[in-house]
Amino acid sequence: MTIQKIPYGRHFIDEADVAAVVDVLRHGAITQGPKIAEFEKAVAEYVGAKYAVAVSNGTAALHLACLAAGIGPGDNVVTTPNTFVASANCALYVGANPQFADIDAQTLNMDPAALQDKCRKLGKVKAIIPVHFGGVPCDMPAIKQVADQYGAIIIEDASHALGASYPQGGKVGNCAYAQMTVFSFHPVKIIAAGEGGMITTNDAELYRKLLKLRSHGINKLDDGFLNNDLALDNGEANPWYYEMQDIGYNYRITDIQSALALSQLGKLKQFLARRLEVALNYDQAFKGMEFLTLPQQAGRPYSAHHLYVLRIDFAKLGKSRRVVMNELLAAGVGTQVHYIPVHLHPYYQKLGHKPGDYPVAESYYREALSIPQFFGLTASDQALVINKVTEVCA
Numbered sequence: 228m229t230i231q232k233i234p235y236g237r238h239f240i241d242e243a244d245v246a247a248v249v250d251v252l253r254h255g256a257i258t259q260g261p262k263i264a265e266f267e268k269a270v271a272e273y274v275g276a277k278y279a280v281a282v283s284n285g286t287a288a289l290h291l292a293c294l295a296a297g298i299g300p301g302d303n304v305v306t307t308p309n310t311f312v313a314s315a316n317c318a319l320y321v322g323a324n325p326q327f328a329d330i331d332a333q334t335l336n337m338d339p340a341a342l343q344d345k346c347r348k349l350g351k352v353k354a355i356i357p358v359h360f361g362g363v364p365c366d367m368p369a370i371k372q373v374a375d376q377y378g379a380i381i382i383e384d385a386s387h388a389l390g391a392s393y394p395q396g397g398k399v400g401n402c403a404y405a406q407m408t409v410f411s412f413h414p415v416k417i418i419a420a421g422e423g424g425m426i427t428t429n430d431a432e433l434y435r436k437l438l439k440l441r442s443h444g445i446n447k448l449d450d451g452f453l454n455n456d457l458a459l460d461n462g463e464a465n466p467w468y469y470e471m472q473d474i475g476y477n478y479r480i481t482d483i484q485s486a487l488a489l490s491q492l493g494k495l496k497q498f499l500a501r502r503l504e505v506a507l508n509y510d511q512a513f514k515g516m517e518f519l520t521l522p523q524q525a526g527r528p529y530s531a532h533h534l535y536v537l538r539i540d541f542a543k544l545g546k547s548r549r550v551v552m553n554e555l556l557a558a559g560v561g562t563q564v565h566y567i568p569v570h571l572h573p574y575y576q577k578l579g580h581k582p583g584d585y586p587v588a589e590s591y592y593r594e595a596l597s598i599p600q601f602f603g604l605t606a607s608d609q610a611l612v613i614n615k616v617t618e619v620c621a
Contacts, residue, residue, distance in 0.1 A: 232559030232561075233560050233561055233608050233611065233612060234561040234599065234601075235561050235562055235563040235598065236599070236600065236601050237415065237601045238415065239498070239601070239602045240419070247490040248483055248486050251482050251483055251486040252483065255482055256482055257481060257482050258482055258483070259479065262486045263479075263482060263485045266281055266480075266486075266488055266492075267279040267280065267281050267425070269492055270410070273495075274398040274400030274408075274427055276408070276427035276428060277428070278433075278434040279425055280425065280426045280428075280434065280437040280441060281423065281425050281480045282423070282426065284424045285386045285424040286424070287478040289356075289382070289384065290320050291437055291440045291476070291478060292437075293320065293323070293354070294321055295437050295440060296353075296380045296382065296433070298318065298323050298353050299321055299322055299323060300322035301324070302321075302322075302324065302354065303326050303349050303352045303353055304323045304324065304353060304354045304355070304356060305328050305342060305346065305354070306327060306356040307330055307336065307337040307358050307360070308329070308330070308568040308584075309336075309592075310360065310384065310566060310569060314358050314384050315327070315575070318354075318356075325578075326345060326352075327345070327569065327580070327585055327588075328341040328345040329588055330587050330591065334522070334526060335360045335361065335536070335591060336359065336363060336365040337357045337370065338587070339366050339370055339372075341587075342370060346373055346376070346377050346379070352377045352379040353380065354379055354381070354382060355374050355379050355380070357381070357384065358387075361523055361530065361535075361536060361565070362390075362530040362532050362534065363391070363523050363526035363529065364388065364399055364529050367393060367395075367404035371404045381405035382406065383407070383409070385399050385400055385408050385410050386410060386411035386413075387411075387531065387533035388400075388530075389410050389416070389418060389495070390498070390499045391531040392529045393529065399531075400427045402428055406430060407426050407427065408427045408428075409424060409427075410424060410425040411424050412484075412491075416533065417495065417498055417499070417502075417531050418492055418498065419487065419488070420484040421487060435447070435450065439475055441476070441478045442479055443471055444471045444472060444475030445472070445475065446472055454470065498602045499532070501604075502600065502602060503527065503532055506530075506600065507527065508609060509600075509613070512613040516617070517621075519537055519538065519539055519540075520537070520538035520539075521537065521538070522536060533600070534565055534600055535600035536565065536595055536596070537597075537598060538596075539551065539594050539596055541593075541594065546619075548564070554619045555615055558611075558619075560598070560599065560611065560612050560615050560616070562597060563596075563597045564592075564595055565595065568588045568592050570584055571589070598612055598616060599612050
């Protein structure tokens with residue numbers, strides 16, 4: 228098999244990124260130091276939220292958001308089947324029941340009408356986790372209207388969407404429609420921290436909870452002590468003393484990761500501009516091809532363009548997806564499938580979910596193929612991708 232030449236996604240690292248990490252290694256605290264707070268402040272200011280809490284990865288961010296929101300055993304949490312499993316697993320981590328609402332065939336995001344129908348059937352819904360798939364913002368005003376009707380919390384999964392904007396104005400992550408928003412800084416995401424995640428919120432109480440939960444449940448900021456006889460000496464706090472007041476986790480990010488992410492954040496405008504350019508080039512090149520459909524085009528002005536997904540009618544093409552992927556790989560073009568619908572995984576089928584439950588998501592999945600989309604994709608490499616996709620899918 229030919230070694231993959233062009234992957235579907237790739238991080239971009241320059242000398243400024245390297246220098247930022249080296250500076251921390253040589254001169255700063257490598258964990259639990261000032262770079263973390265600097266990174267949090269920068270993200271909060273960029274998206275327009277009051278608070279941000281950096282954590283070890285996007286999955287940890289989802290888990291802590293569920294904990295801070297008070298989601299627990301027996302609660303119904305509705306998300307989309309068209310996502311990575313973490314968007315649903317976070318409900319299981321806290322003992323809740325993950326449920327799904329089908330997607331819109333064009334946006335590939337949660338369909339507000341399907342959400343309304345799901346909530347009506349469930350009766351009680353504790354939380355809704357919309358996912359901004361591929362970087363395209365969900366219809367948050369419509370989703371919030373449903374959430375308000377059922378008294379549900381909204382946690383936006385914006386792992387794909389740093390830099391995206393709502394059509395109504397404002398950056399994804401400003402929490403205008405949600406209690407919390409989570410981001411991921413995995414290497415194939417918009418900016419890379421190696422691994423890393425972030426939770427933004429405008430709620431001071433949630434912010435305080437998140438800080439404690441991130442670090443073993445130990446009191447943070449100016450949280451009071453509960454065991455004053457141990458904490459205080461003649462009315463003053465003992466300098467070594469701390470308290471674990473709740474069960475928490477070691478979901479801390481490091482200064483090394485935060486330094487890298489901060490440097491990357493400084494290039495975000497460039498990253499977004501190039502990703503948009505790549506997407507528009509693909510739109511033009513594949514327009515009108517017989518076996519291809521191009522979803523998410525209406526979201527171009529607002530998207531962060533984390534993914535570029537083709538819908539291919541493999542049956543009419545006369546080739547299976549495996550054959551198409553292998554032919555493209557042999558030509559040096561890497562592809563991927565985003566995503567296997569969560570309810571089709573064996574674990575979720577054991578929970579009672581079954582094929583046929585979400586027909587729009589399943590129809591999309593049968594046709595989905597993600598092709599290379601990243602900042603460092605050169606004009607010549609994109610031309611190769613276009614030529615090979617056109618050859619293989621003609």
